[in-house]
Amino acid sequence: MYPVPGHVALAILGNRYLKADWLPVLIGGLLPDLIDKPLNDIFHWTPHGRYAMHSLTAVVVLTLVVQYFFQWAAAYSYMIGHLSHLLGDADFNPWFWPFVSYRFPQGIDVLDIFSAPGTIFFPGWILLETVILGLVIFLYSRYAEKCSVQAAVLTAIAALTVYRVTRSHPTGYTGL
C-alpha cells in the first residue's frame, strides 16, 4: 500500500476500534516504510524495500523499545500501528526475518517516482486507498453511530483492502 492514504487508513482503524493513541499508532503505521525504503532504494544496503521493519520480529523489538522509554499505552498503540502496516503489505512481508531466509521478489524503487513514475504511481490504486481512508473517517461521524452501519462500512473496508492488497503490480514487481 501507499503510505498515504492506505497505511494511514488502516492505522486509524486501530484508534477507532482498538483504543490506540493517535501519535504512536500513526508512527507505527508509517515507520516501516520510512526505514526500509531508504535503506534499500537509496543506500542499497538491504535486498528489498520490505525488509527488517516489515517483520514480526521488528514489531516485537520496537514495541519493547517504546515500552522501555514510554509506557504500555504508547507501546501498545505503536504495536497496533506497526501490525496494521504489515497487514496492508500482506502480499509480501519477510514475516519471520531473520529466522527464515526469504527469496525477495523483484522490488520497486521509490526513486522511480521521478524517473519512471509509471512503475510506481497508479491513480486507480491511490483512488481505491483514498476511498478506504474516506470510509474510515466516516466511521467517526455521527452517521455511523448504529452498529449495523459500522458493520456494513467495516465489511466494505475489509473487502476493498483485500482487493487492493491482492492486486498484483502491473510490472510484476512487489513492495510498494
Ligand SMILES: [Zn+2]
Ligand atoms: Zn511497507
